[in-house]
Amino acid sequence: MQDFETAYQHLFEYNQLQEEEFYTQNFRQLNVLQTIYETEQKEAQIELLTEQNSINEANQDLMLFGGGAILFVSGISFLFMNRKRKEKTKLQAYEQRVLQAELEKKAIEEKKLQDEIQLKTASLSKYSLNIAQKNKLLSDLSSTLKKMSSRSKMDTQSKIKELAKELDFALQQEDEWDEFMHFFEDVHPQFFKDLAKSATSKLSSAELRLAMLLRLNLSSKEIASILRVTPDSVRVARYRLRKKLPINSKQELVHFLMNL
Numbered sequence: 682m683q684d685f686e687t688a689y690q691h692l693f694e695y696n697q698l699q700e701e702e703f704y705t706q707n708f709r710q711l712n713v714l715q716t717i718y719e720t721e722q723k724e725a726q727i728e729l730l731t732e733q734n735s736i737n738e739a740n741q742d743l744m745l746f747g748g749g750a751i752l753f754v755s756g757i758s759f760l761f762m763n764r765k766r767k768e769k770t771k772l773q774a775y776e777q778r779v780l781q782a783e784l785e786k787k788a789i790e791e792k793k794l795q796d797e798i799q800l801k802t803a804s805l806s807k808y809s810l811n812i813a814q815k816n817k818l819l820s821d822l823s824s825t826l827k828k829m830s831s832r833s834k835m836d837t838q839s840k841i842k843e844l845a846k847e848l849d850f851a852l853q854q855e856d857e858w859d860e861f862m863h864f865f866e867d868v869h870p871q872f873f874k875d876l877a878k879s880a881t882s883k884l885s886s887a888e889l890r891l892a893m894l895l896r897l898n899l900s901s902k903e904i905a906s907i908l909r910v911t912p913d914s915v916r917v918a919r920y921r922l923r924k925k926l927p928i929n930s931k932q933e934l935v936h937f938l939m940n941l
Contacts, residue, residue: 812861813906820909858890865893872896875941880925888922895919896938 826845866873876892877884884892887908894904901915908915923934 813903816909817906862890862893865897869896872941876938879927879941881927882925884922884925887918888925891915891918891922892938895935896941898935898939 823845826841872893873889876889890908891904894907899907901912901919905912905915910918919934926934926937928934928937
């Protein structure tokens, strides 16, 4: 139609429409891609959140299980410790009963021993007095027989002398002393050992006898009768015994021996 200007105008408009259509299609495609991207991203986030939620739930379950396990172990431990404490309490109560029974038994045995010691002490004192009386009786009898032998009855003189010798021999025997000392050691088992350790020099058998009689708290007269000596001889013997022991001037000999 030879209308170039109009044709150019239409071509320009056509190109603009085509360009706009192209941009519109590209924009739509871009929007679709953007939507698909965003959808995929959101799905990924949802999956991630779902996984995190599962992990959190697993952690919670694990924590609950761990807490339950701790509570269970704690409960078992508490029951075990409580049972152990009860058993320990029962054992302590049993041990206390056993100890109480042993103490009561020892108290009974100690009382029995004290009674035996008191009985032996009383018997020992009585035995010592019997020895003293026997010695005095035999000594008087010996003296009487000796006086009778000096009289004019010649037919009985030799027999009376013989009897006096036998009585003197009987008075010199050590059997009763050995029995007496053995009896004394039953009541005071450590006395002679402690006395020997305390003495500054060795004690004679006579000094041991004197110490033993003093330990029984006998008087000098009673000791003299038992030993068949005079009271003055007993005082001299006490002085010599005192010199061999670590006793100060203010301390009594009997008190020292009573404390051994």
